[in-house]
């Protein structure tokens with residue numbers, strides 16, 4: 001799960017991590033009122049969408065007076081903001097962060113991730129802040145340093161000194177500040193079950209202070225049941241209808257950009273289904289894991305989500321009935337296909353418990369279903385069917 005920058009900064013403030021004062025606005029009037037209260041010589045108006053690169057896309061503006069705040073707020077609110085992370089269709093801006101401007105001396109990069117190679121939460125730091133870190137990593141990897149934190153030790157002062165060295169901080173005051181920020185970020189990462197904390201840029205101000213000018217937080221979805229305060233930050237505008245529907249039915253669903261809708265049980269099987277569709281020359285429209293113990297309702301809901309996706313030219317169902325029974329799956333498919341008046345070709349591969357019964361139900365249903373013998377056969381049939389539709 002992702003949250004907005006203004007929410008990330010709320011968490012930073014709570015944790016004692018320095019960030020500009022500011023407030024969220026949904027209207028131009030609110031934006032102007034906030035700017036008045038901030039009473040700062042410079043005010044920054046920032047589009048709140050779940051994507052980076054807003055600065056380059058025109059979603060971050062520095063205003064010198066209230067008239068400019070009004071102008072920029074009016075321009076940005078409601079715009080379809082396109083950045084390198086949104087795709088060409090962009091994202092609509094519903095909210096703004098209005099905050100006091102900062103005097104930037106230098107922009108740095110600091111983030112925290114879970115490094116799966118060493119199984120430790122690790123800092124990534126670079127003197128090249130404010131830009132695309134992927135680009136820095138590709139062109140000048142020597143400018144990026146990492147500091148892994150052993151969970152037995154937790155964050156120690158020497159981690160802070162390492163970060164200071166990577167970031168080229170010589171001033172003792174700034175070295176003290178980065179150690180303090182590092183300790184607080186590490187604590188925040190663990191406290192909220194984050195999968196990413198990114199500050200780009202972390203700035204050195206002209207007044208010689210470190211400050212988080214931007215904030216991006218990602219969370220481990222599997223831990224959200226114990227993070228109600230983070231769940232309150234959820235913004236449904238940022239999710240597709242399919243994703244919202246899927247979360248209601250506890251389905252693991254991720255929309256992709258291909259043309260073959262997939263319904264699979266088990267994450268591993270779902271991954272291999274996507275792979276084999278690619279190998280057969282097609283492209284999956286989604287990842288969808290209905291889970292091991294799905295019932296008729298869940299299967300039906302999953303099927304409807306796939307069918308509501310206009311990209312889908314064919315559907316491939318790949319189910320292994322272990323805990324789940326094939327006849328239950330068949331029942332769900334038939335119910336949903338009838339209700340949604342199935343128009344696209346449907347290829348079904350069933351295997352496992354009650355498979356004969358399941359297959360019989362499908363063939364007697366009167367629906368145009370193409371049965372498949374195995375995984376490869378199903379993928380090839382689905383790819384062929386999708387090509388014929390086009």
Ligand code: GDP
Nearest residue numbers: 044052053054055056060101102130200201214
């Ligand atoms: P992103 O483009 O979505 O990553 O948005 P950021 O919050 O990182 O802002 C983009 C850029 O806007 C920053 O790298 C800064 O150069 C600039 N910017 C943001 N806030 C301020 C500010 O208070 N003062 C000045 N002068 N520039 C700012």
Ligand code: MN
Nearest residue numbers: 052200201214
């Ligand atoms: Mn940024």
